[in-house]
Amino acid sequence: MTLIKTKFNRRSFLKVSTAASGGLMLGFNWACSPPTEIAKKQAPSAWFEVNAYLSIADNGQVTIMSPNPEIGQNVKTSMPMIVAEELDVDWKDVIVKQAPLNTDVFTRQVAGGSQSIRQGWSSLRMAGGTARKMLINAAAEKWQVDPETLTTADGVITNQNGETIKYAEVASMAAEMDVPEEVELKDPKDFKIIGHGKGNVDLEEIITGKPLFGIDTKRDGMDYACVLRPPAFGMKLKSFDAAAAKNVNGVRDVIQFGDKVAVLANSTWAAMQGKKAINADWEADSKLEDSAFHDTKLKELLNKDGGEVRRKDGNPENQFAAADEVVERIYESPFLPHNCMEPMNFFADVTAEKVELYGPIQTPAGTRRRVAELLGRDESEITVGMSRMGGGFGRRLYGDFVLEAAEISDKSKKPVQLIYTREDDMTAGIYRPAIKYKIRAGLKDGKINAYQLTEAAINSNMYGILPNNFPAGALADYEVVNHKYDSNITTGAWRAPYTNFLASAEQSFLDEIAEMINTDPVQLRIDMLEKAKAGFAPEGNYEPDKFIGVIKLAAEKANWGNKEEGVFKGFSAYYSHNSYVAEVAEVVMERNKPKVTKVTVAIDCGIVVNPVGAINQAMGGVIDGIGHAMYGDFAFANGRPQADNFDNYRLIRSSEAPQVDIHFVESIESPTGLGEPTLPPAGGAVANAIYAATGKRLYKQPYSKQDITLG
Amino acid sequence: MASITLKINKKNYEVDVDPQTPLLWVIRDHVGLVGTKYGCGIAQCGACTVHLNGTAVRSCSLPVSSIGGSEITTIEGLSANADHPVQKAWREHDVPQCGYCQAGQIMTAASLLSQNANPSDKDIENTMNGNLCRCATYNKIKDAVKSASKMS
Structure with missing residues (x-):
């Protein structure tokens, strides 16, 4: 066993025992139970949040939050596996949920540099290990025994007399326990979940076509937006005529922002058609480069002292x-362009009270900061929800498309789902x-x-x-x-x-x-x-x-x-x-x-x-x-x-x-x-x-x- | 604008749209079934694949006015309980990475198997070649289609 100091502070442990309705189950993903088994399970009547990473229900189900953005690297499965291992529960009882951006409780909510597992390893193990310890302490108090004499396996605590108690039965007590200063982590040779292949937690949604990706976002009163951008690097907008665009069926508004023009419509297709109908003039404001020029330049540099x-x-x-x-x-x-199969897109709803952002982003925290700067808002007014991403490959490290969505929503005063066409995605790349x-x-x-x-x-x-x-x-x-x-x-x-x-x-x-x-x-x-x-x-x-x-x-x-x-x-x-x-x-x-x-x-x-x-x-x-x-x-x-x-x-x-x-x-x-x-x-x-x-x-x-x- | 009745997954939907609108966007934005995905808009990537009377087609390049009374099947309607052999095989092989192209891959594979119950490796490769996967799950897709063919 490895003894490590816990790094959680009280703030990480909101200690809210929530009596949740079955409605909370929406959007949750069963780790590894097929749909037929899910139907057999009874909905829990109460959830107890032991810490920010996990909650335990009165029926034995465990919800584990996956903190990092999912771009197809499968952290939404592997990160909760690490928590479940140290919590010592049966993976079949685990429901995985995507955590929202919350820099107070989660560390490094970034998908990049192949670092999610490496840098999350300790915190995830501690999250599970700390909760396990609190459950043990709760059982010890109930039985009036020394916690050191208790063992756990698959969500069950056993004492020296062979008596058992389920995590679910002490979860409400555990949620009120003091956070232990030290926890014991497992020896890797005792791992039962880590190192054992588990299916993708979103697999059922993927193979049945459930809304899962940013581009699938729909909200009441929302407009779809497409953006016309300069056709070449080094060009800027000189003027444009939106008359024809406004005549396209379904187009609701045309908005200029910087050198770009957004078309808002009641459907993606109408927004795309509206964008095509804009008559724009462009002018060069810096050098219009081409590949032969880059070749010459780079070769010169290679031979330069x-x-x-x-x-x-x-x-x-x-x-x-x-x-x-x-x-x-x-x-x-x-x-090379990134060519994520899901083109860049993002949802933004900017109102006087708050800014809601939702969609595929590899860097939610950095992007929130940039949106706050752009709109002159406080970061505390901005929420960022992370959808599953149809690929990242680095492109979604850059929140340029989130800034665009936020600006369009701010200017149009409407909730907006911004969508890039494939052509936009490939030609307005990073x-x-x-x-x-x-x-x-x-x-x-x-x-x-x-x-x-x-x-x-x-x-x-x-x-x-x-x-x-x-x-x-x-x-x-x-x-x-x-x-x-x-x-x-x-x-x-x-x-x-x-x-x-x-x-x-x-x-x-x-x-x-x-x-x-x-x-x-x-x-x-x-x-x-x-x-x-x-x-x-x-x-x-x-x-x-x-x-x-x-x-x-x-x-x-x-x-x-x-x-x-x-x-x-x-x-x-x-x-x-x-x-x-x-x-x-x-x-x-x-x-x-x-x-x-x-x-x-x-x-x-x-x-x-x-x-x-x-x-x-x-x-x-x-x-x-x-x-x-x-x-x-x-x-x-x-x-x-x-x-x-x-x-x-x-x-x-x-x-x-x-x-x-x-x-x-x-x-x-x-x-x-x-x-x-x-x-x-x-x-x-x-x-x-x-x-x-x-x-x-x-x-x-x-x-x-x-x-x-x-x- | 025109009022058009579409038969999708055995249900009738009436939509009021520009007749030139590609079937993809009618399905996604007007009917609200978002499992069918947009990838390229020019029938090059296969992300938007649905079945028209059982045959795989690229919904991004079919004007809705051309559909008539054809039966449309989307990923949401492929099976009642996520138990189509292709879905089962996808589960068995844990095929997806990001998952975005997978509805199109599954619909293409299901159409292949309905027309050719025992496809050769070459048949599978030729058919699946029309569907791009940026995460490169190609090998698992080939294995899963093979497994599915043995189930049915």
């Missing part, structure tokens, strides 16, 4: 001068920036003696921890430099920011170097990590042993080294979001074209909370990584995005998805990220496998455009 030195070990210049050979390669990637890398390695006596990574990116520099990612720490003479070009095109985080392409570049480069120095690519990585272990250079941000662990596991599971007729393999490994991933991609030639058929994946992410959800995340990350490396392309001409819907933007489809074989390293260490880490290595694994099959090195994404046989 200076730049920001992010990390420098040893003396790479001297080592390059002393090398037998210096290898230099340039890797290029385009902008894109993964186009990035180019130049990687140089000095080779001396069959080893890498110096390594330099130069980055040139649109708008942003590689941030904080990335210069310390492998191979940092494994090479004595190592340098990371970056440059940026400030563009008016909006850019931001996209699933596994930076590493989504950086890993492709570096893992392809290492494959090429391994071949040049006649070393097996797996062995090259292990040799480098052994040096990192030996304190060869200042530490990287990873643990070399764990890294070697996944590399060896993936190689073993994929039969690396065993040649199979007609199957070509490529290796890649990357550490990101605190997790270690190695991947072996397999390619076969079909009608003279390479086809990715299988990816074997080894992952060390600490304890796997929910194996069912974990496999989904890992598989999705791999296929997403391959899809964007192969097909994702997004260009600009005169500031205008050149793709605006799925007929001219290619996403990976079913027939292109390889089999994905996933292996988790068994661990009792606290869980680390999983929503993103399998994505970064995928591009490099595929590029290296395609090289093995075709003899062609891939340097430019999307690979299908560098080499048409990949299309």
Whole structure:
């Protein structure tokens, strides 16, 4: 058992014992009972809130609040699993509910950086453990025994005489107990819920089409709104004529705000038609950029002296001068839109008394702050409800669409559901920036003696921890430099920011170097990590042993080294979001074209909370990584995005998805990220496998455009 | 505007809409069944898939005036107790990630199985290729469709 100090203060424990009606059950989700079993259960007549995370009903049901936004990473299932584990209840009795934004009681209500489970781990365990302790204390008081003599299992407390009492029977007492200063947490080997696959708690709603997503929001008196935005980055609104728009059936109002025009209507379709009918003139107010210009700029920057030195070990210049050979390669990637299947949307109801916001947002707290600033309101007047999200991928970290909805509601004095068309979603994006890398390695006596990574990116520099990612720490003479070009095109985080392409570049480069120095690519990585272990250079941000662990596991599971007729393999490994991933991609030639058929994946992410959800995340990350490396392309001409819907933007489809074989390293260490880490290595694994099959090195994404046989 | 009677999930709905309105928006905004999703509006992603007389169609690109007396089935009407073989298989495989495209995937799969009770892997892939899933649940979808085909 682990003894930990509780961090809850009295404020976290509202201690409201609510006599709730059956009506409260609406919107609740049964964790794992099929609908037929739900019908058999009797509705509870009273709920007792033991703490902000959980309530226990008089019939034994337990409601657990899932604090973080759900974007498909399945935290709405896995976070409550952690609470239920320490509370020690049967998962069948658990009902999960999405918590509203409440920064007083919940920590970090954000979906981003693959950090929900890692950063929520302790608070969630404490929430369950504290409640369990209070229930035990209540039973001890009732029985007049020492609480230390009581044990729990599946929502039942047992004393030394073998007498039992259910949590439900002491829940009202427990809700009034003092909050314990210390709680005992379980030994991971005793986990009964964590580590055991549980189905998605929203599955029944999803497969029966219940309202669940932001776009499904309907309120009395609500208008649907669509917004006309400048058609190009660098343009602003000059003038517009709304007469035709106002004549569209169902259109109720047309409102200008800033350089945008909102059309409010009685249906989404009418709002879309109204938007099309607006006659607007635009004018340039800054440079109208295009992709050829970005290419030239970024290449110039790669070859320019200076730049920001992010990390420098040893003396790479001297080592390059002393090398037998210096290898230099340039890797290029385009902008990428996020393309969440659910387009951006949000509900806002701004009145004199309050501001109600509801919908799909990865950063509810930050967004509330921005809305408060925009409207000049106090944050306490603003509520934010979180709907399930039809994908996030980083796009919903940015509350731009929430600000729009709030502003439209404020100006129109009506509740508004703002909806982006697919074209709006793709062309008013906050894109993964186009990035180019130049990687140089000095080779001396069959080893890498110096390594330099130069980055040139649109708008942003590689941030904080990335210069310390492998191979940092494994090479004595190592340098990371970056440059940026400030563009008016909006850019931001996209699933596994930076590493989504950086890993492709570096893992392809290492494959090429391994071949040049006649070393097996797996062995090259292990040799480098052994040096990192030996304190060869200042530490990287990873643990070399764990890294070697996944590399060896993936190689073993994929039969690396065993040649199979007609199957070509490529290796890649990357550490990101605190997790270690190695991947072996397999390619076969079909009608003279390479086809990715299988990816074997080894992952060390600490304890796997929910194996069912974990496999989904890992598989999705791999296929997403391959899809964007192969097909994702997004260009600009005169500031205008050149793709605006799925007929001219290619996403990976079913027939292109390889089999994905996933292996988790068994661990009792606290869980680390999983929503993103399998994505970064995928591009490099595929590029290296395609090289093995075709003899062609891939340097430019999307690979299908560098080499048409990949299309 | 025109008054149109639609037969959705065996119930009649009368709506007063612009006849050019795509069936998708009539179903979502006017009838109020929001399980059918908007993804692209140009029949490229399959999120809006419903059945018209049992066959999968893209409701985002069908003007409501073209429906006539056809029987429309949406995800809400696929089965009475969430027990269609495809729904059961989705539960068995825990297919969804974000879940947004899944109604369209399920309706496409159900239509396939009604026309081809024993589809080959290639049949499944060819049919499901029209439905995008940004979370890339493709492999689980293929497995679930296969399982569903064995149930019926």
